[in-house]
Amino acid sequence: MTLLSALGPGDPMIRVEGITKYYLGATVLDGVTLDIPSGSNLGLMGPGGAGKSLLLKIIAGLVEPDQGRVLVDGHDVGTLDAHKLAQLRFNIGMVFQNYALFDSMNVGENIAFPLRQRGGVPEEEIQARVREQLALVGLPGIAHQYPRELSGGMKKRVSFCRAVIPAPPLLFYDDPTAGLDPVTSSKIFIHLRRMQQDGGTTAITISHDIDGIKPICDRFALLDHGRLVFHGTRDEIEASDDRLVRQFWDGFSDD
Amino acid sequence: MISRGLAAIGGAFNGLAFDVGGVVMMLLKILRRCLPPRADGPETWANLYRVGVKSFPIVLVTAAFTGAIMVIQSGLYIKQYGAEGLLGWGAGYSILREVGPIMIGLMFSGRVGANNTAELGTMMVTDQIDALRALAIDPVSYLVIPRFIAMMIMLTLLVVVGDLTALVGGALTGEVLLGVDTRVYFESIVTLITLQDFLSGVYKAVAFGVAIAVISCHFGLTVRGGAVGVGRAVNNSVVASAIAIFVIDYFMTWAMQ
Structure with missing residues (x-):
């Protein structure tokens, strides 16, 4: 049972308002505000340690901000009780930066886990969908293997399969192609674009592969030292004269 | 210098308050989710096996030698006063009421509690939680919840089996080293040991199981700081569980006198 949408006309699917987070006395996110319209894919860029993964976890309700609020599908994530937050999370699929595969389960069990926990899907269909997902990411026949037997790139792809198998309307990808070869990265990005086109998913994609996310994202944001340096459409980022934005977008450094 | 010392004391007090409060909060969360009782079936069975069945060998060895040591220690006085008929009672009373639950509880904490903290802690630092x-x-x-149920049930069963093993270990040692007939040994147990003596140890085992489960889960789910943090949490979990076992034992012994 998922939470019913509370979106008003014209409201963005995700609204981040003044999110600030402190950690050990340092400000790791500083008043971040951005909107993500329904059906769009936001490419979240920034140097390492800028706070991108933390922001994604805050949007997913996994970390509480010290200031500000996040509205997902019209619901204030910070004010939802545990039951309603769980219902909201039925709508969210998430690929974690360091895979977060369950060590005690094999690949097939990891991918099938969301479907089995939610129930209502026959076991034969679960098995078929697991095989389909694995084939899609170029890993057929590894369902019986355990995460400890896989390379980093393979784990990333399995993590991707687990996030997308329930076909949630909201998808958060934390560096989904890190550690992958260019061919597999390209397959993943094509798959992301297809899901967005076919299913109308709203997504946030953190990636350091800027050329990879350019074709699949329609909005872009750049974080630096916890501050939002840029947030806008493709046309706006291409027109931006901010030096850091240009460095990231065009791929050059000051050196 | 003084301010640094005060800061260290304050930090230690903060840490202690965090952990004591965290353990109480964890217990309340568990109790809240146990009403009405619901637990993931496969996860609970897997934990019952892992926590209980796999601990049996080490518990049997520990218990057998504990019983033997109790008989050796009391053997000196037994021989001196010619009270062979009280050997079974002396060993059995202390094994069933105190030594059995405490020794097995400590072994359980070192094996299962530490493993539980390490597993949950690793899940924390690798984003699995x-x-x-x-x-x-x-x-x-x-x-x-599955770990809580498994630890509570299995430590109780392990203590029951361990008690019996310790009594047998004591009987064999009495026969071999002190020449006390096993029939005399067991007769004194049957005659002088009461059901309350046995149940006293069982109640303690239930309480120790609850304490070890709650403490090890709290430390596992509050891990920060990667592999170093996991190691620190395991250490704290084992120490806190050992302290909890002795404190609980003290109050339960006092209450059940």
């Missing part, structure tokens, strides 16, 4: 939450699964219901 966050992944569960992102999949709309409550980590306490899915991970903690």
